Amino acid sequence: MAGTFGELLREHRIAAGMSMGQLAKLIHYSKGYLSKIENDLKPPTPTVARLCDGVLDVGGRLIEAALHEAPALGRRQVLMAGTMLGVGALAGSGARPVPDEQVIAGMRASFENLRGLGLRTSPMMLIEPLKALQHTVHGMARENVGPVGTKLLRLAARIAEYTGWMSQEAGDEQGALWWTRQASELSRAASDPDIASYSFVREAGIAFYRQDAQSTINLAQQAQWIGSAGARVLALAARREGQGHALAGNRYATESSFDRAVRLMDSAPPDSPYPALGPSAPDPLELARGWALSDLGLNAEAATVLDRQLTLVPATSRRTRARFGTRRSLAHALVGDVDQSCRTLTETIDDAAHVDSATVRTDLRQLARTLGRWHNHSAVREVYPDLKRLLTHR
Numbered sequence: 001m002a003g004t005f006g007e008l009l010r011e012h013r014i015a016a017g018m019s020m021g022q023l024a025k026l027i028h029y030s031k032g033y034l035s036k037i038e039n040d041l042k043p044p045t046p047t048v049a050r051l052c053d054g055v056l057d058v059g060g061r062l063i064e065a066a067l068h069e070a071p072a073l074g075r076r077q078v079l080m081a082g083t084m085l086g087v088g089a090l091a092g093s094g095a096r097p098v099p100d101e102q103v104i105a106g107m108r109a110s111f112e113n114l115r116g117l118g119l120r121t122s123p124m125m126l127i128e129p130l131k132a133l134q135h136t137v138h139g140m141a142r143e144n145v146g147p148v149g150t151k152l153l154r155l156a157a158r159i160a161e162y163t164g165w166m167s168q169e170a171g172d173e174q175g176a177l178w179w180t181r182q183a184s185e186l187s188r189a190a191s192d193p194d195i196a197s198y199s200f201v202r203e204a205g206i207a208f209y210r211q212d213a214q215s216t217i218n219l220a221q222q223a224q225w226i227g228s229a230g231a232r233v234l235a236l237a238a239r240r241e242g243q244g245h246a247l248a249g250n251r252y253a254t255e256s257s258f259d260r261a262v263r264l265m266d267s268a269p270p271d272s273p274y275p276a277l278g279p280s281a282p283d284p285l286e287l288a289r290g291w292a293l294s295d296l297g298l299n300a301e302a303a304t305v306l307d308r309q310l311t312l313v314p315a316t317s318r319r320t321r322a323r324f325g326t327r328r329s330l331a332h333a334l335v336g337d338v339d340q341s342c343r344t345l346t347e348t349i350d351d352a353a354h355v356d357s358a359t360v361r362t363d364l365r366q367l368a369r370t371l372g373r374w375h376n377h378s379a380v381r382e383v384y385p386d387l388k389r390l391l392t393h394r
Contacts, residue, residue, distance in 0.1 A: 005040075049249075053249060060249030122170075171358035194229050208244060242255075299332075306327060310324060349390060
């Protein structure tokens with residue numbers, strides 16, 4: 001059995017009856033660069049490992065080998081995030097009347113309006129209004145007991161969870177973790193198993209964007225094990241677990257997780273009166289599966305899935321279109337379809353500029369590096385200035 005990544009790559013390439021030049025052509029890297037990787041003169045990048053794994057069809061063994069060969073990274077001690085100040089009760093003194101259903105519905109409507117804006121604009125425009133609304137709702141909850149207080153606590157928990165997501169989108173990982181854990185604490189006080197479970201899904205999402213496959217899987221599994229969350233939340237947890245397995249290069253576990261997610265989502269009842277958790281895309285599971293196929297190195301399949309699914313996403317969902325549109329363009333580029341990559345990127349750039357997402361920029365940077373290998377291609381020359389402006393203008 002081969003030892004290093006380079007030895008394992010050579011073993012599988014020869015077993016496939018493929019020359020180094022043929023493999024290099026299929027993954028769109030130079031033969032010289034691939035030779036350095038095979039001879040352990042250069043470490044494999046995650047992208048190269050996934051491309052080779054997909055072309056050679058070795059079931060994630062090359063992806064796993066590349067992960068094990070990478071230098072170990074110190075894990076962030078996320079529990080230290082609790083040094084931030086918690087939100088307090090409403091300012092002022094004296095008893096206030098118990099809020100009626102119309103008041104609570106108005107608070108929910110305010111939150112839904114902010115979430116609607118979150119689909120199409122920068123998170124920096126939303127974080128302060130979200131914090132203010134969460135502060136108000138949490139304060140009202142502290143002043144009321146019984147069913148009214150519980151309803152307000154559940155709403156406060158959902159606002160906190162979404163504030164964590166917007167913090168992540170703004171590039172503030174510590175803030176994202178703090179608000180996510182605030183949501184978890186409020187959910188326990190309100191006996192809301194959905195938020196308690198979904199908080200782990202959100203933390204798994206933070207680990208996912210750090211490319212930490214094992215933490216993504218572990219946190220997503222915890223979301224499925226604790227409490228008694230509803231089918232929709234469990235489906236989203238299985239979806240995130242599948243994405244973690246894809247990062248780790250385990251195709252069988254990826255497919256199993258997504259199959260479980262589909263079964264759970266099909267059994268989910270209609271939404272509760274509280275704002276629905278998770279993505280608002282028409283089919284969030286299939287979009288995520290397209291992304292996972294790309295992480296597995298199966299970029300042609302990924303591009304097909306994402307091409308189809310993005311036609312279903314409404315124009316108002318700019319954040320979703322930017323996120324998965326960028327991944328679609330990257331998948332096209334990684335299979336060498338440069339014209340289609342640039343064509344779809346042109347469709348995505350305006351959405352990405354509007355939502356100003358730190359997570360989308362991660363993929364845009366990888367796309368810029370990938371297209372840079374074709375810097376003399378006319379389509380690349382045409383779109384590259386806009387892409388560069390998007391990555392440099394903050």
